Amino acid sequence: MSLKRLMTIERHIIEQQKEFPAATGEFSALLYDIAFAAKVISRDVRKAGLVDILGYTGSENVQGEQVRKLDEFADEVIFKAMDHTGRLCCMACEEREEIIPIPEDFKCGHYVLLYDPLDGSSNIDANVSIGTIFSIHRKISPGERGTKADCLQPGNKQVAAGYVIYGSSTLLVYTAGRGVHGFTLDPTVGEFLLSHENIQIPPRATIYSVNEGNTNNWEEGMQRYIEYIKTPDKATGRPYSSRYIGSLVADFHRNLLYGGVFLYPADKKSPQGKLRVLYEANPLAFLVEQAGGLASDGRQRILDIQPVDLHQRTPLLIGSREAVKEAEEFLQGKR
Ligand code: AHG
Numbered sequence: 056m057s058l059k060r061l062m063t064i065e066r067h068i069i070e071q072q073k074e075f076p077a078a079t080g081e082f083s084a085l086l087y088d089i090a091f092a093a094k095v096i097s098r099d100v101r102k103a104g105l106v107d108i109l110g111y112t113g114s115e116n117v118q119g120e121q122v123r124k125l126d127e128f129a130d131e132v133i134f135k136a137m138d139h140t141g142r143l144c145c146m147a148c149e150e151r152e153e154i155i156p157i158p159e160d161f162k163c164g165h166y167v168l169l170y171d172p173l174d175g176s177s178n179i180d181a182n183v184s185i186g187t188i189f190s191i192h193r194k195i196s197p198g199e200r201g202t203k204a205d206c207l208q209p210g211n212k213q214v215a216a217g218y219v220i221y222g223s224s225t226l227l228v229y230t231a232g233r234g235v236h237g238f239t240l241d242p243t244v245g246e247f248l249l250s251h252e253n254i255q256i257p258p259r260a261t262i263y264s265v266n267e268g269n270t271n272n273w274e275e276g277m278q279r280y281i282e283y284i285k286t287p288d289k290a291t292g293r294p295y296s297s298r299y300i301g302s303l304v305a306d307f308h309r310n311l312l313y314g315g316v317f318l319y320p321a322d323k324k325s326p327q328g329k330l331r332v333l334y335e336a337n338p339l340a341f342l343v344e345q346a347g348g349l350a351s352d353g354r355q356r357i358l359d360i361q362p363v364d365l366h367q368r369t370p371l372l373i374g375s376r377e378a379v380k381e382a383e384e385f386l387q388g389k390r
């Protein structure tokens with residue numbers, strides 16, 4: 056076994072923190088708390104099918120979507136792993152309408168956690184990869200308790216972001232603004248060990264990921280871009296291969312490693328796009344930029360969007376630099 060494989064996520068976070076002399080350790084501990092929650096979710100996802108955790112709860116979430124038992128379970132695990140630590144001032148997540156306050160009996164800290172507890176819900180019962188996405192901001196409001204203003208910060212203010220994929224293995228990928236690093240859970244020792252150091256996304260795409268069933272609902276520039284991607288051209292490596300899982304984390308992660316572009320544009324059905332700024336677009340945009348890629352809503356950088364609503368949606372073009380630039384040109388009518 057190489058030494059690299061003995062780098063636990065805890066050690067990695069601590070070593071990165073050494074480069075910030077003012078760091079208190081609160082932030083490192085926070086990332087470690089998230090890794091702990093991920094282990095608990097991973098353990099139960101692996102048992103899905105054996106215990107009664109598949110299927111729907113019978114209620115709808117704030118987005119009007121059917122809530123699955125695992126959505127609710129993952130949400131609870133993250134909340135309970137984080138509520139008492141004294142490191143967060145509040146949280147917000149895709150499943151709940153309002154911000155999630157820290158219970159009165161616990162102290163508040165300097166950070167805000169935004170999360171999509173279970174991404175790719177529609178794939179759960181079919182044993183397809185699913186994930187968790189998280190984003191961390193610094194508290195900006197005065198007073199001890201966190202407020203909505205702490206959650207409604209643009210993505211360019213994130214101090215860390217990442218995701219966990221419950222796939223063929225459980226992988227945690229994070230950035231704290233110093234590159235993107237991936238850790239695979241070794242279930243035999245219960246630790247995340249460094250497996251993907253300093254991930255860089257290839258500048259050109261070889262893959263495109265989009266729900267092409269929506270073609271007739273897209274604007275014309277988007278339709279032309281997908282036609283362009285499919286038109287053979289040796290010099291630019293077209294046509295790209297089509298790969299679409301329907302779990303954003305899994306589609307994103309594959310494209311991050313192989314080079315690709317993921318697109319969820321606005322369409323007639325979802326004029327603002329489908330994906331959520333705070334829980335999906337922002338964290339992945341921070342990661343992709345740290346890996347050398349780009350994330351755009353077609354007009355502007357995702358990280359520069361000033362959110363005004365906790366559950367705001369956005370069109371999303373994300374992945375390899377050259378491909379995202381090209382997609383923007385088509386959407387803006389420049390090509
Ligand atoms: P979630 O499961 O958290 O609600 O996320 C849904 C997602 C995302 O993971 C995926 O990329 C997208 O919705 C797929 O949407 P379509 O089914 O419309 O293609």
Ligand code: MN
Nearest residue numbers: 171174175335
């Ligand atoms: Mn999601």
Ligand code: MN
Nearest residue numbers: 171172173174
């Ligand atoms: Mn979700």
